[in-house]
Amino acid sequence: MNLKYYQKESECMPLEELRKLQGERLAKNFRHVYENVEYYRKRCEEAGVTPDDIKGLDDLDKIPFTCKDDLRATYPYGLFAVPMSKVVRIHASSGTTGKQIVVGYTKEDLDIWDDCTARQLVAIGCDENDIAQNAYGYGLFTGGFGVHGGATKLGIQVIPISSGNTQRQITFMQDLKSTILFCTPSYAAYLGETLKDMGLTPDDIHLKAGIFGAEPWTEEMRRDIEKSLGLKAYDIYGLTEVMGPGVAYECQEQAGMHVNEDHFIIETIDPKTGKRLPDGEKGELVFTAITKQAFPLMRFRTKDIGVLNRAPCACGRTFVRMSKPMGRTDDMLIIRGVNVFPSQIEGVLMQNGYPANYEIHVGRVNNTDTFEIKVEMTAEKFSDVVSEINKQEKQLESALLSVLQIKAKVTLVAPKSIARSEGKAKRVIDTRKLHD
Numbered sequence: 539m540n541l542k543y544y545q546k547e548s549e550c551m552p553l554e555e556l557r558k559l560q561g562e563r564l565a566k567n568f569r570h571v572y573e574n575v576e577y578y579r580k581r582c583e584e585a586g587v588t589p590d591d592i593k594g595l596d597d598l599d600k601i602p603f604t605c606k607d608d609l610r611a612t613y614p615y616g617l618f619a620v621p622m623s624k625v626v627r628i629h630a631s632s633g634t635t636g637k638q639i640v641v642g643y644t645k646e647d648l649d650i651w652d653d654c655t656a657r658q659l660v661a662i663g664c665d666e667n668d669i670a671q672n673a674y675g676y677g678l679f680t681g682g683f684g685v686h687g688g689a690t691k692l693g694i695q696v697i698p699i700s701s702g703n704t705q706r707q708i709t710f711m712q713d714l715k716s717t718i719l720f721c722t723p724s725y726a727a728y729l730g731e732t733l734k735d736m737g738l739t740p741d742d743i744h745l746k747a748g749i750f751g752a753e754p755w756t757e758e759m760r761r762d763i764e765k766s767l768g769l770k771a772y773d774i775y776g777l778t779e780v781m782g783p784g785v786a787y788e789c790q791e792q793a794g795m796h797v798n799e800d801h802f803i804i805e806t807i808d809p810k811t812g813k814r815l816p817d818g819e820k821g822e823l824v825f826t827a828i829t830k831q832a833f834p835l836m837r838f839r840t841k842d843i844g845v846l847n848r849a850p851c852a853c854g855r856t857f858v859r860m861s862k863p864m865g866r867t868d869d870m871l872i873i874r875g876v877n878v879f880p881s882q883i884e885g886v887l888m889q890n891g892y893p894a895n896y897e898i899h900v901g902r903v904n905n906t907d908t909f910e911i912k913v914e915m916t917a918e919k920f921s922d923v924v925s926e927i928n929k930q931e932k933q934l935e936s937a938l939l940s941v942l943q944i945k946a947k948v949t950l951v952a953p954k955s956i957a958r959s960e961g962k963a964k965r966v967i968d969t970r971k972l973h974d
């Protein structure tokens with residue numbers, strides 16, 4: 539097993555030292571934000587907290603939360619904590635409601651971001667002999683530039699192909715002999731499918747690993763991608779508000795994602811009460827940036843739901859591991875009063891041999907919610923005999939019922955009839971919101 543580290547002193551820091559470092563950095567960065575961000579200072583004044591009250595990690599609870607609405611309220615630069623002349627990069631995301639948020643980085647912030655993504659590349663055994671095909675979108679989305687920086691720092695050759703132009707992606711994999719692939723999991727699945735459609739197999743390309751994130755994906759999907767592209771698939775987590783990709787990453791153990799705790803403090807809270815939860819309990823993930831200068835958010839509520847695991851990892855890193863986000867507090871569907879997460883549906887489909895090409899349609903007729911899942915048949919399962927299709931639909935409906943505890947109508951559709959994604963897949967179409 540490869541046991542190399544990029545910054546061993548930080549990644550394997552004894553826990554007591556790490557907690558002390560986090561406490562010191564928290565106190566310093568809280569003061570930085572308090573003194574430089576008027577909007578947040580007012581929030582703290584209302585809560586009766588001053589920098590003198592924040593001396594270490596034990597004081598974290600006193601710090602008010604930040605949430606997405608605060609970013610919108612202060613658009614574009616109201617939460618920036620340095621003069622704009624120090625900001626060398628802007629990224630932005632539109633979020634679910636389509637309203638923009640803008641974030642920024644100083645030169646030092648970018649340097650730390652590069653370190654964060656470089657750590658994963660080293661953890662999974664990459665070095666300067668690798669060639670990375672970067673099919674995350676470049677631009678305002680943090681994906682492309684985020685992993686680009688870490689790879690460049692390690693001397694890895696980067697092909698900044700960005701997302702899209704799928705057949706050319708495969709041609710480049712063959713001709714330029716890419717060994718690492720960066721993209722969203724749904725795009726990786728699409729690339730695997732395209733490879734096959736082009737009459738090729740994983741033996742015709744040279745990929746050994748992929749770093750996939752930016753959207754939820756199941757273990758079943760991981761296995762599918764690994765098989766179709768002939769690589770080992772690793773998860774990476776991050777979000778625009780906190781930094782971008784590299785807030786947390788999987789090591790070779792693939793047993794949760796290590797949070798870069800020397801730069802970010804992670805907590806889980808009860809999303810209803812805002813109360814801190816013990817490690818091991820499922821809750822909303824909250825991050826505090828303790829080294830970022832341009833856009834350092836204090837206790838940012840992500841709406842992502844996960845669990846923290848502080849058990850030692852066999853890789854030797856002491857950083858806590860977070861589970862794959864199990865969904866978001868705002869993408870949980872409440873259908874006829876029952877909580878449904880899209881990831882549960884994907885799990886059932888894939889366990890039953892269907893691909894992750896599906897759409898969840900939720901609507902309302904006569905004050906009752908309608909719930910339909912359109913699922914693509916695979917070439918193997920394809921049939922044009924109505925009774926056979928009906929049989930497959932009924933089987934899937936009963937498998938879904940036992941997991942979701944609510945009946946969904948399943949409609950099987952022809953192979954390749956559901957649009958493929960080159961970035962984050964949009965799988966839920968909820969028309970109820972239009973009427974609320």
Ligand code: DLL
Pocket residue numbers: 631674680681682684750751752753754755773774775776777778779782783784840842862863866
């Ligand atoms: O998606 C940053 C990123 C780029 C991460 C490339 C990984 C790779 P946003 O567009 O702001 O930033 O979306 C952030 O995406 O709150 C999660 O809900 C979701 N997300 C990100 N990574 C994962 C993951 C980027 N590995 C939002 N698993 C987050 C599940 C993820 N969900």
